[in-house]
Amino acid sequence: MPLMMDNLTGAQPIKKAEVDIYDIPISQITAQYLEYLEWMKEMNIDFAGDFVLMASTLAHIKSRMLLPVQEGEEEEDPRLEITRPLLEYLRIKSAAEQLAERNLLGEKTFTRKPDTDILEGMEDDQVIRIGLFELIDAFQSILDKVTPGHRVDLTRDRVSVQERISQLTELLEAKESVTFDELFADGQERADVIVTFLAILEMAKLSLIRIAQHVPVELKKLPKLRRMAGT
Amino acid sequence: MPENLKHIIESLLFVSETPLTMDHLKGILEGEETAAIRTAINVLMAEYEQRDGGFVLKQVAGGYQFRTQGRYNEWIKRLIRPRAPRLSKAALETLAIIAYNQPIIRSDIEHIRGVDSGGVIRMLMERKLIRVLGRKEIPGRPLIYATTKHFLEVFELKDLKDLPTPKEIEELSQSQLEEPPDAEDQKPISESPIKPLSA
Numbered sequence: 052m053p054l055m056m057d058n059l060t061g062a063q064p065i066k067k068a069e070v071d072i073y074d075i076p077i078s079q080i081t082a083q084y085l086e087y088l089e090w091m092k093e094m095n096i097d098f099a100g101d102f103v104l105m106a107s108t109l110a111h112i113k114s115r116m117l118l119p120v121q122e123g124e125e126e127e128d129p130r131l132e133i134t135r136p137l138l139e140y141l142r143i144k145s146a147a148e149q150l151a152e153r154n155l156l157g158e159k160t161f162t163r164k165p166d167t168d169i170l171e172g173m174e175d176d177q178v179i180r181i182g183l184f185e186l187i188d189a190f191q192s193i194l195d196k197v198t199p200g201h202r203v204d205l206t207r208d209r210v211s212v213q214e215r216i217s218q219l220t221e222l223l224e225a226k227e228s229v230t231f232d233e234l235f236a237d238g239q240e241r242a243d244v245i246v247t248f249l250a251i252l253e254m255a256k257l258s259l260i261r262i263a264q265h266v267p268v269e270l271k272k273l274p275k276l277r278r279m280a281g282t
Numbered sequence: 283m284p285e286n287l288k289h290i291i292e293s294l295l296f297v298s299e300t301p302l303t304m305d306h307l308k309g310i311l312e313g314e315e316t317a318a319i320r321t322a323i324n325v326l327m328a329e330y331e332q333r334d335g336g337f338v339l340k341q342v343a344g345g346y347q348f349r350t351q352g353r354y355n356e357w358i359k360r361l362i363r364p365r366a367p368r369l370s371k372a373a374l375e376t377l378a379i380i381a382y383n384q385p386i387i388r389s390d391i392e393h394i395r396g397v398d399s400g401g402v403i404r405m406l407m408e409r410k411l412i413r414v415l416g417r418k419e420i421p422g423r424p425l426i427y428a429t430t431k432h433f434l435e436v437f438e439l440k441d442l443k444d445l446p447t448p449k450e451i452e453e454l455s456q457s458q459l460e461e462p463p464d465a466e467d468q469k470p471i472s473e474s475p476i477k478p479l480s481a
Contacts, residue, residue, distance in 0.1 A: 105396075139394050146382060147374040149446055156436045157364040159352040160340075164299040257425070258407035259414065 075130050081109040190248050193235045210243065215250035288322040301345030343434035344441055376402045377411060381445060384428040385415050
C-alpha cells in the first residue's frame with residue numbers, strides 16, 4: 052500500500068482536529084477514530100491495530116470520566132493518559148525540526164574527508180554488498196566441506212543462535228571484520244555451522260553487521276585491491 | 283610554550299580526517315599544558331571566524347575540526363555527491379526520540395511516535411547514527427538503542443549536552459500550543475478525516 056504510514060501516527064486525528072490538548076473532547080475524537088477504522092476496514096488495511104487500541108483507550112477514558120470520583124479520592128484527569136504521550140510527541144517534533152536546521156554534515160557543511168563520492172572517476176569501494184543468494188551459495192559450499200557422517204545429536208547441549216550472536220559480537224568487537232571461512236573452522240559439526248549461519252542472518256537483519264564480499268583480485272586489478280589482498 | 287604551538291595545532295587539524303580531541307592533541311604535543319593548547323585553539327577558532335572564509339574551525343563530537351561554511355554547500359555539491367540521502371521527517375523524529383531519551387528500547391520509541399518504527403531504526407543503524415548498547419533484562423530482552431559519535435559529527439554537536447535542553451524545547455512547544463485559538467477550532471470534527479490519506 053503506497054500509504055505514508057510514517058505520517059500516520061496514532062495521535063493523528065487529535066492533532067488534525069486542532070483541539071486543546073489539555074482539554075481533549077474525548078467523544079468527538081473517539082467518533083473520528085471510529086470513522087478512520089471504518090475507512091481502513093473498507094480499504095482492507097491491516098495496520099488498523101494501533102487505531103483499535105487508540106479507539107478503545109479513548110472509550111476507556113470516556114467511561115472513567117463518566118464515573119463519579121469517590122470522595123477523598125484524588126484522581127487525575129484520565130485524559131492525561133493520552134495527553135502525556137501527545138505532549139512528548141510535540142516536544143520531539145520540535146526537537147526534530149531543530150535538528151534538521153543544524154549545519155548537517157554532508158548537506159550544509161563538509162570536512163576534508165567527506166563521507167561522499169568524488170564526482171569524477173571514483174570507483175566504488177573494494178567491497179561489494181552481496182545478496183541472499185550469494186550468502187546461501189557460500190553456506191552451501193561450507194556445508195559440503197563438513198565431514199559427512201556426523202549426525203545431529205539432539206540430546207547434546209548446543210550453542211544457541213543467541214549465544215552465537217553474542218560470541219560473534221565479541222569477535223567483531225575485537226577484530227572489526229572477519230571472513231566467512233574463519234567463522235567456519237574445519238571440523239565443525241553441521242549443526243554448529245547452521246547455528247552460525249542463522250546467527251549471521253539474524254545479525255544482518257538487525258543491521259548489527261554488514262556482509263560484504265571482496266572482489267576477486269584477478270577480476271579487478273586496482274592497486275588498492277592488491278594491497279588489501281596482501282595484508 | 284613554543285611560540286609556534288598555534289601553528290603546530292593548525293597543521294595537525296588540517297591533516298586530521300576526524301575531529302581531533304584534546305586528549306589526542308595532548309598526546310601528540312607532549313608536555314604541553316591543556317590550558318596552553320586550549321588557548322591556542324581558541325585563538326585559531328577566533329582567527330578563522332574573523333577571516334570568515336570558505337571554512338572555519340568547529341568544536342564537534344568532543345574534538346576540533348575544520349568545516350566548510352554552510353553558505354557554500356551548493357558549490358561543494360558540484361564537486362562531490364553526498365552518499366547518504368537526506369533524512370526523512372520520520373527518521374529525524376525517531377532520531378530525536380533516541381537522542382533525548384537514550385538509552386531507549388524500541389517499544390518506548392513507538393509509544394511516543396505511535397507507529398511501528400522498525401524500518402526507521404534499521405535505517406538509522408545503517409547510517410551509523412544510532413547503535414545497540416545491549417539488551418534490556420525484561421521479557422523479550424529488547425535491544426537498547428543510543429546515538430553514536432557519528433551522530434554528533436553529522437549534527438555538528440560538541441557533545442550530547444549540546445542538544446537543546448528539554449526546557450528549551452518545552453518552551454518552543456509551549457509557544458506552539460499557546461497559539462491563539464481561531465475559528466479553525468470550531469470546525470466540525472467530521473470534516474472528512476479521510477481526505478489527506480487517499481492521495
